Amino acid sequence: MSTFPKLLRGMDASTRKRLAFGIGSFLLPLLIWSLVSYAPFIWHPKVMVTESGGVDYFQIGMLVDKEMFATEVENMRQAQQALPAGTPANPIYLPAPHEVAQALYRGLFEPLQQTDTLSMPASLWHSIQIIFWGFLISSLIGVPLGVLAGTYVPVGRLAEPFIEFFRYLPAPAFGALAVAILGIYDGPKIAIIVIGTLFQQVLIVANTTRKLEPTLIEAARTLGTRRLQLLSRVVVPGILPDLYRDQRILLGWAWTYLIVAELIGTSSGITWYITQQARYQHFDNVYAGIMVIGLIGFVSDLLLARLSKTLFPWDRSQERR
Amino acid sequence: MNANSAHLPSYLEQSEAVQARFASIRERDVVLEVRNLNKRFRSTHGEVDALRDINFSIHRREFICVIGSSGCGKSTLIRILAGLEQQSSGEALLDGKPITGPGQDRGMVFQGYSLFPWLTVKKNVMFGPLANGQSTSHAEREALLWLELVGLEKFADAYPHQLSGGMRQRVAIARALVNQPRILLMDEPFGALDAQTRAKMQSHLLDIWRNIDITVLFITHDLDEAIYLADRILVLKPHPGEVQEIIEVPVPRPRSAAQFTSPEFLATKARLEQLIHPAPVAESENEQAVKPHMIRFTNVADNVE
Amino acid sequence: MQAKHLIGRTLAALSLSIGLATLSAPARADVSVGYSDWPGWVAWQVAIDKGWLKEAGIKAKFEWFDYSASMEAFAAGKVDAVLMTNGDALVTGSAGGKSVIIMPTDYSNGNDMIIAKPGIKSLKELKGKKVAVESGLVEHLLLLNGLKKAGMKESDVILVNAKTNEMPQVLASGDISAVGAWQPIAGQAMKGVPGSRPVLTSADEPGLIYDVLAVNPASAKKNKAEWLKLMKVWDRVVAYITDPKTQPDAVKIMAARSGVSPQEYLPYLKGTKLLSLAEGKKVFAKAAGFKSIYGSTKVADDFNVANGVYGAAQSVDSYIDASFINAN
Numbered sequence: 040m041s042t043f044p045k046l047l048r049g050m051d052a053s054t055r056k057r058l059a060f061g062i063g064s065f066l067l068p069l070l071i072w073s074l075v076s077y078a079p080f081i082w083h084p085k086v087m088v089t090e091s092g093g094v095d096y097f098q099i100g101m102l103v104d105k106e107m108f109a110t111e112v113e114n115m116r117q118a119q120q121a122l123p124a125g126t127p128a129n130p131i132y133l134p135a136p137h138e139v140a141q142a143l144y145r146g147l148f149e150p151l152q153q154t155d156t157l158s159m160p161a162s163l164w165h166s167i168q169i170i171f172w173g174f175l176i177s178s179l180i181g182v183p184l185g186v187l188a189g190t191y192v193p194v195g196r197l198a199e200p201f202i203e204f205f206r207y208l209p210a211p212a213f214g215a216l217a218v219a220i221l222g223i224y225d226g227p228k229i230a231i232i233v234i235g236t237l238f239q240q241v242l243i244v245a246n247t248t249r250k251l252e253p254t255l256i257e258a259a260r261t262l263g264t265r266r267l268q269l270l271s272r273v274v275v276p277g278i279l280p281d282l283y284r285d286q287r288i289l290l291g292w293a294w295t296y297l298i299v300a301e302l303i304g305t306s307s308g309i310t311w312y313i314t315q316q317a318r319y320q321h322f323d324n325v326y327a328g329i330m331v332i333g334l335i336g337f338v339s340d341l342l343l344a345r346l347s348k349t350l351f352p353w354d355r356s357q358e359r360r
Numbered sequence: 361m362n363a364n365s366a367h368l369p370s371y372l373e374q375s376e377a378v379q380a381r382f383a384s385i386r387e388r389d390v391v392l393e394v395r396n397l398n399k400r401f402r403s404t405h406g407e408v409d410a411l412r413d414i415n416f417s418i419h420r421r422e423f424i425c426v427i428g429s430s431g432c433g434k435s436t437l438i439r440i441l442a443g444l445e446q447q448s449s450g451e452a453l454l455d456g457k458p459i460t461g462p463g464q465d466r467g468m469v470f471q472g473y474s475l476f477p478w479l480t481v482k483k484n485v486m487f488g489p490l491a492n493g494q495s496t497s498h499a500e501r502e503a504l505l506w507l508e509l510v511g512l513e514k515f516a517d518a519y520p521h522q523l524s525g526g527m528r529q530r531v532a533i534a535r536a537l538v539n540q541p542r543i544l545l546m547d548e549p550f551g552a553l554d555a556q557t558r559a560k561m562q563s564h565l566l567d568i569w570r571n572i573d574i575t576v577l578f579i580t581h582d583l584d585e586a587i588y589l590a591d592r593i594l595v596l597k598p599h600p601g602e603v604q605e606i607i608e609v610p611v612p613r614p615r616s617a618a619q620f621t622s623p624e625f626l627a628t629k630a631r632l633e634q635l636i637h638p639a640p641v642a643e644s645e646n647e648q649a650v651k652p653h654m655i656r657f658t659n660v661a662d663n664v665e
Numbered sequence: 666m667q668a669k670h671l672i673g674r675t676l677a678a679l680s681l682s683i684g685l686a687t688l689s690a691p692a693r694a695d696v697s698v699g700y701s702d703w704p705g706w707v708a709w710q711v712a713i714d715k716g717w718l719k720e721a722g723i724k725a726k727f728e729w730f731d732y733s734a735s736m737e738a739f740a741a742g743k744v745d746a747v748l749m750t751n752g753d754a755l756v757t758g759s760a761g762g763k764s765v766i767i768m769p770t771d772y773s774n775g776n777d778m779i780i781a782k783p784g785i786k787s788l789k790e791l792k793g794k795k796v797a798v799e800s801g802l803v804e805h806l807l808l809l810n811g812l813k814k815a816g817m818k819e820s821d822v823i824l825v826n827a828k829t830n831e832m833p834q835v836l837a838s839g840d841i842s843a844v845g846a847w848q849p850i851a852g853q854a855m856k857g858v859p860g861s862r863p864v865l866t867s868a869d870e871p872g873l874i875y876d877v878l879a880v881n882p883a884s885a886k887k888n889k890a891e892w893l894k895l896m897k898v899w900d901r902v903v904a905y906i907t908d909p910k911t912q913p914d915a916v917k918i919m920a921a922r923s924g925v926s927p928q929e930y931l932p933y934l935k936g937t938k939l940l941s942l943a944e945g946k947k948v949f950a951k952a953a954g955f956k957s958i959y960g961s962t963k964v965a966d967d968f969n970v971a972n973g974v975y976g977a978a979q980s981v982d983s984y985i986d987a988s989f990i991n992a993n
């Protein structure tokens with residue numbers, strides 16, 4: 040405990056300020072969520088029945104609309120029967136923070152009895168593999184194509200109109216086709232990630248490439264660089280930091296396609312876990328799953344951002360962050 | 361402004377030493393020759409005659425400045441010479457051979473530094489030799505040599521963004537010179553520098569020029585800079601860009617800041633001013649189109665003058 | 666420089682390990698079956714977890730899917746058999762995924778239902794009101810049959826098309842008088858609108874919807890022995906689930922597969938009538954009406970044609986092969 044203030048003192052003022060804002064940016068939503076969950080006078084449009092009284096269909100634990108509950112209380116009073124009792128509650132779609140925290144703990148640390156069903160960590164690991172391969176394959180095609188399209192006008196003119204068209208097609212619609220071609224396991228899932236990411240990637244990378252300062256290319260040409268060398272000696276190194284940033288954004292994009300990818304073929308992965316839990320209305324588990332994805336995304340992006348400082352010491356745009 | 365111009369000698373008067381110097385320059389080989397050069401841009405706004413019928417030649421180790429108002433085609437000219445732009449007609453010859461594209465026989469320094477930000481200072485300078493197939497060790501040796509010449513050997517491992525503007529432009533000069541070009545093309549290289557740094561860079565450039573076998577074509581719109589640096593000044597007139605006059609600078613060499621007030625210097629400057637800002641008609645079409653309409657945003661009583 | 670190499674090596678190692686983990690594809694089995702989240706199908710999980718398949722000497726691989734994904738995989742020839750409804754067997758077959766039904770697993774016995782909002786107590790009271798069902802799916806069929814039985818016509822209610830998954834919200838919105846959904850969605854819908862109750866369930870119409878094991882015709886021929894062995898295991902599964910002594914253990918296994926607690930799962934199981942092979946044999950006797958799979962499938966075929974699910978009526982007999990169940 041005592042090391043924490045010491046740690047703070049070790050930082051300079053601007054780092055400390057940034058850290059404070061960073062923590063605040065998480066605490067603020069959490070505070071709002073807690074208020075909505077725990078302060079019974081905020082929102083709470085439902086009543087959770089604690090005693091059914093004379094109402095035949097009321098069951099303990101049932102969520103009822105406030106107005107309906109009031110009507111039934113009135114009815115029972117007039118009928119001179121036992122009054123039902125209840126406490127204000129939020130809809131089942133909004134679990135309280137502690138419920139989600141408990142679900143998170145259960146999901147991550149309590150082992151399942153069954154070997155065949157995947158636990159949350161195993162589901163997550165499976166999802167990470169899908170993302171990894173999908174993103175890798177997409178990048179292996181998308182980055183070179185994007186760089187070429189951005190560098191050589193004819194390539195851009197040839198490739199981009201179709202890609203521009205294709206990127207509006209919903210990737211999930213190709214699920215059945217992907218299964219027919221690639222089988223029922225991870226192949227079609229990876230394919231959906233690829234389809235969802237690749238086309239954006241080509242356009243974004245091409246755009247980044249076009250933003251490279253033209254005088255750098257001209258300078259290289261006056262220094263005797265031949266056309267083919269330009270790509271490897273100027274264009275690629277020149278856009279690398281921006282390309283890296285694009286890739287970070289696109290990686291987040293790939294995650295959003297996971298939720299459809301994992302409903303294709305055999306069911307697996309973290310988003311399938313979420314879908315299944317939502318089907319049975321276990322919203323604490325749903326939110327726990329969502330949190331885990333958010334956490335993974337956030338932490339991995341943080342690490343990648345750190346890494347970029349080591350990889351691109353010349354990149355000045357990151358100093359502004 | 362030109363109140364004392366009546367007392368000045370003509371800019372055409374040259375001392376004997378200066379005359380002899382020009383005579384010796386004329387005897388040297390012609391490095392660059394430009395014949396009937398025309399450049400016409402076609403854009404969505406119609407056609408622009410950027411250059412019309414340009415003729416001149418530059419001798420070995422001569423220092424030529426090109427001046428002219430904004431938009432008169434200075435950059436277009438130098439880019440054609442660098443091979444980055446294609447002329448519409450006419451030709452430019454380097455050592456008698458037509459220029460068809462960029463080549464290491466011409467070095468170029470841009471106004472905006474244009475150093476490769478991902479390479480260290482040393483690697484920036486090594487870029488040319490490596491692109492031309494030399495070994496890394498050779499390129500490195502050359503690079504260090506030229507960095508020493510521009511006084512930046514201590515910064516060999518720094519990245520460009522860690523340098524000041526003047527230092528960056530030194531690196532750009534070293535990077536262009538390491539290829540040992542026949543001619544160094546410079547497009548307003550010191551335009552973005554503050555006055556002090558700029559003066560330092562000018563004398564530094566003269567030092568370099570004096571010590572190595574290099575011919576310089578230098579673009580500027582700063583009249584003092586042109587007179588201070590040049591043997592001859594090529595004055596372009598806008599719309600279309602045409603050679604208005606080629607002035608032989610009567611200021612003797614070696615040059616120093618003290619000469620800025622010498623009669624020859626002032627006479628030349630007066631002439632240049634006359635050419636570049638002649639009476640009211642001189643405004644270019646472009647500038648005419650832009651007519652600021654001043655609106656007062658401050659309190660009427662709040663005066664600054 | 667050193668740091669960069671280290672990062673590079675770490676990345677390489679990481680990608681290699683992720684890669685290897687993915688590339689370990691499952692071993693090929695003799696027969697593969699796609700199953701999804703329905704009590705009559707999750708029942709197979711008991712056999713899988715108990716190791717009964719291996720005991721019976723069957724190299725069968727059960728693949729866990731989302732329901733529609735399982736039919737897609739079957740149509741694409743990626744699994745040899747799939748567990749689906751008899752009506753969906755026709756739909757899948759009409760699109761090229763032809764199958765033969767070799768055994769029933771169960772029929773819905775209350776799990777499919779039409780839920781009316783509070784105050785409406787019978788189907789008759791729905792006259793002139795809005796009813797939401799997912800067009801062409803089983804609840805639609807259930808509703809039409811229910812209306813017929815009650816002496817009403819389809820045009821007596823205003824049909825609204827909605828996604829089954831969204832029925833809880835549809836009912837809660839209040840504009841709609843009744844919705845059609847299966848469990849667990851039906852349960853959610855009722856929880857969401859206290860006082861709402863089912864006015865018609867599949868228990869009122871046993872055999873309207875049969876859940877079946879539908880096999881790729883080629884595999885049915887080639888692996889007949891395997892399929893027969895698998896059907897033997899099914900009897901064991903049904904016995905284990907229905908026996909009150911072993912039922913809790915069975916429910917535990919099934920609930921875990923679906924990701925819910927056993928208590929929560931029990932009602933869904935109760936809404937499903939599992940069919941032993943002996944019971945299945947009776948269902949496979951050719952007859953009209955819902956007591957026979959032939960009759961039930963014919964109704965489904967008519968319904969599908971009437972609703973434009975596919976164009977022309979199909980030969981129902983070609984979808985049903987009673988020789989398997991009769992050989993047991």
Ligand SMILES: Nc1ncnc2c1ncn2[C@@H]1O[C@H](COP(=O)(O)OP(=O)(O)OP(=O)(O)O)[C@@H](O)[C@H]1O
Nearest residue numbers: 401402403408410429430431432433434435436437
């Ligand atoms: N790529 C182009 N397309 C069309 N017009 C062009 C192009 N490049 C230059 N021009 C036009 O040619 C004329 C000369 O331009 P140039 O850049 O050579 O002028 P400049 O003398 O270098 O001006 P400055 O002092 O502002 O740098 C201008 O009118 C400009 O608008």
Ligand SMILES: [Mg+2]
Nearest residue numbers: 434435436547
């Ligand atoms: Mg210019």
